[in-house]
Structures are given as C-alpha cells and as structure tokens.
Amino acid sequence: MTTESYRFGIEEEYFLADAETRGTPRRSVKPFHVEAAERLPEAGRELLQCQVEVCTPPVTDFAEARDSLARQRGALADLAAEHALLIFAAGTHPVADWSRQLPTKGDRYRGILRDVGLAGRRSLICGMHVHVEVPDPEARVDLMNRLLPFQPLLFALSASSPFWQGKPTGLAAYRLSAFGELPRTGLPELFADAAAYARYVRIMTEAGSIQDASFLWWSLRPSIKFPTLELRIADSCTRLADALTIAALFRCLVRLVVRRPDLNAGLDGVSRALADENLWRTQRSGVGAELIDETREAGLPFADALEAVLDLVAEDAAALGCAAEVAHARTIATEGTSADGQIAAFEAAREAGLNNRQALDAVVDWLSRTTRGA
Numbered sequence: 001m002t003t004e005s006y007r008f009g010i011e012e013e014y015f016l017a018d019a020e021t022r023g024t025p026r027r028s029v030k031p032f033h034v035e036a037a038e039r040l041p042e043a044g045r046e047l048l049q050c051q052v053e054v055c056t057p058p059v060t061d062f063a064e065a066r067d068s069l070a071r072q073r074g075a076l077a078d079l080a081a082e083h084a085l086l087i088f089a090a091g092t093h094p095v096a097d098w099s100r101q102l103p104t105k106g107d108r109y110r111g112i113l114r115d116v117g118l119a120g121r122r123s124l125i126c127g128m129h130v131h132v133e134v135p136d137p138e139a140r141v142d143l144m145n146r147l148l149p150f151q152p153l154l155f156a157l158s159a160s161s162p163f164w165q166g167k168p169t170g171l172a173a174y175r176l177s178a179f180g181e182l183p184r185t186g187l188p189e190l191f192a193d194a195a196a197y198a199r200y201v202r203i204m205t206e207a208g209s210i211q212d213a214s215f216l217w218w219s220l221r222p223s224i225k226f227p228t229l230e231l232r233i234a235d236s237c238t239r240l241a242d243a244l245t246i247a248a249l250f251r252c253l254v255r256l257v258v259r260r261p262d263l264n265a266g267l268d269g270v271s272r273a274l275a276d277e278n279l280w281r282t283q284r285s286g287v288g289a290e291l292i293d294e295t296r297e298a299g300l301p302f303a304d305a306l307e308a309v310l311d312l313v314a315e316d317a318a319a320l321g322c323a324a325e326v327a328h329a330r331t332i333a334t335e336g337t338s339a340d341g342q343i344a345a346f347e348a349a350r351e352a353g354l355n356n357r358q359a360l361d362a363v364v365d366w367l368s369r370t371t372r373g374a
Contacts, residue, residue: 006254007132009058009131010056010069010244011056012055014089014126016085016087017086018086019085023096025085029083032079040054050096050124060321077368086368088367088370090342091158091160091236092126092163092178093124096165127179129231133227134258137227143254144222146265147220148188148271151187151231151279153278153291153305155234156302157333158237159286160237160338160342161339166356168343172282179217185218186219187218201216217232220232238341238371251320252320255313256312278291287337289302293305306329306333313326346359
C-alpha cells in the first residue's frame with residue numbers, strides 16, 4: 001500500500017458517568033479499565049480516570065473505520081453497563097465537577113500535571129483526533145500551514161460541548177476554552193518551512209519546555225510517531241456518522257492541498273488572525289456561525305462556506321471513495337450538531353418541569369443513547 005492512498009486513523013475519547021447519578025463515577029473505575037484493556041486491545045487511558053480512548057487501525061476504507069468504531073462503542077457501552085456506568089462522546093461532561101476528578105496513574109500523566117498544575121486537573125474534556133498519512137512527510141509543515149483556514153469549519157461540525165460544570169455556557173463548544181488554559185494549544189503557528197519548525201522544536205526541547213514535539217498540543221500538528229498530519233481540533237463526536245464525516249473531510253482536504261500547492265500559499269499573520277476569529281465564531285455558534293472569507297473580505301453564512309469547501313474537495317472525495325461521508329456535512333449543517341441536540345434535550349426537559357440538574361441528567365441520557373446508537 002502506498003502513502004498516496006492517504007491512509008487514516010481515528011482516535012475517540014469518551015466520558016464515563018455513574019448510571020444512577022449521571023455524574024462522574026463515585027467508585028473506583030479501575031475494574032472497568034482493566035476489563036476494557038482485556039476485551040478491547042485498542043482501548044486506552046486518558047489524563048483523567050473518568051475517560052477512556054479508542055482508535056481504529058490505519059485504514060483506507062470508511063466502512064472499515066465505521067465498523068471498528070461502532071464495535072468499540074458498543075463493547076464499551078456493554079462493559080460500562082456491567083459496572084453501573086454510562087459512556088458517552090462529547091467535548092465536555094455536562095454535570096461533572098473538575099475538582100473531584102482523579103488523574104490517571106503513569107509517568108507521562110504525572111509529568112504533565114506537574115508541568116501544568118491546576119490547568120491540567122481542569123482539563124475535563126474529550127476530543128477526536130484524525131491522522132492522515134501524506135505522500136511526503138517532509139512537506140507536512142507546509143501542509144499544516146495551508147490547512148489552517150479550514151480548521152474552524154471542521155471544528156464547527158464537531159461542536160458537542162455546550163455545558164460546563166453543570167451550567168449552560170451559551171456556547172456551542174466550550175471545550176476549547178477549557179483546553180486553552182494549557183500551554184501550546186489552539187491553532188499552530190505559521191512556520192516558514194520544515195527547517196523553521198525543526199528549529200522551534202529543538203529550542204523548546206533543549207530549553208526544557210517540552211520533552212518532545214508530542215507536547216505541542218495544537219489543533220493540527222505533524223505526528224512524531226507516524227508519517228501523518230494529526231487533526232486535534234474536533235470535539236468528541238456523539239454521533240458516529242459525524243465523526244466519520246469530519247475524518248473524511250479532513251482526509252480530502254489533505255489530498256487537496258497536496259495536489260494544489262498554490263492553494264493557501266503565502267498565508268501571513270492576518271490569515272492566522274482571521275482563522276482564530278473564525279474559530280471563536282464557531283466556538284460560540286457552531287454551524288450557525290458566519291465565517292470570514294479572507295479573499296472576499298466579507299462574512300459568509302456557514303452553509304455557503306461549507307458548499308465552497310465541498311466544491312473544492314469533490315475530486316478528492318471521489319478519488320478516496322468517501323463522497324457519502326463528506327456529503328453528510330450538509331446534514332450536520334442543516335439538522336444541527338451534537339451541541340444542538342444537547343441543548344434541545346435540556347430545553348425540552350426544562351419545559352417539562354424538570355429542574356436544572358434533572359435537565360442536565362436528561363442530556364447525559366441523550367448523549368449515552370446517541371453515542372451507542374450512532
């Protein structure tokens with residue numbers, strides 16, 4: 001298999017909740033994690049004990065990715081039920097209190113918490129990461145630069161974090177605000193070339209700021225383990241179909257910028273600042289955001305911005321066999337994201353006479369059902 005196949009892999013992070021209280025587990029979840037590792041070799045630990053991570057193998061077929069994630073979601077949901085737990089995919093836990101969370105044991109996690117202090121303990125968030133293999137790994141820094149303007153749109157499609165610490169945030173996606181307390185997060189810097197990026201990593205490492213480039217927690221970065229670009233901007237997607245769409249669209253965009261070296265060439269500080277503004281707009285409004293188009297020097301409704309991107313990647317979606325997954329982006333834009341579904345569940349519960357906490361419990365139930373049934 002050649003790298004021109006643009007192999008990809010998806011990593012998903014999930015929350016655990018107590019099946020009775022809907023909050024994070026009141027008892028030790030070590031037995032759950034032990035059995036998860038035995039039943040699912042792909043399952044792994046995250047920074048906090050109330051989280052679990054799964055991943056697909058490197059694949060080229062979205063049906064294979066769908067089957068892998070559906071199997072893992074179902075197996076974890078069954079295992080969670082055996083331990084009086086719920087499992088769900090979302091960017092934030094609607095009712096959890098960060099101060100009550102226990103960190104996962106392990107040298108890497110202890111080191112991170114030592115380095116970032118309270119900000120690490122407050123990082124009660126879950127994301128989805130997508131790796132896409134590229135033909136020339138040395139070109140990844142240039143590709144990272146030129147993919148910058150597309151990241152807010154990908155993020156909007158994933159929005160699933162409208163609640164934080166038991167309160168509505170007024171945002172579609174609060175996760176980036178919590179994650180932003182950590183260093184080296186957000187959009188990557190614009191680097192002149194691969195040598196400039198390597199120099200930055202070398203200086204940061206020799207100065208003791210990071211152990212290696214895996215401690216650069218940007219929304220997009222070159223992987224140090226694989227010849228891939230790793231998209232890290234997405235909230236954990238409650239609906240499996242949404243996760244596959246974001247992975248497919250990102251994969252197509254990688255192929256697009258490889259075959260179109262002129263596209264987004266020469267981005268500057270203005271370009272990055274506009275991408276950052278668009279990221280805020282999508283954090284606030286999800287697929288209801290108006291995105292700034294640098295070329296037009298004007299705002300575009302999200303649906304129009306999405307259609308422009310879908311036109312750009314039509315050839316790539318056909319070549320990579322994921323036109324159906326990419327087209328589902330229109331459904332997300334029309335019918336709403338997980339954030340919209342959570343807010344609707346909350347408002348319906350409140351209208352039915354439930355108090356704030358009971359309405360949030362209803363949101364957790366919706367998340368659990370939708371994660372399993374996606």
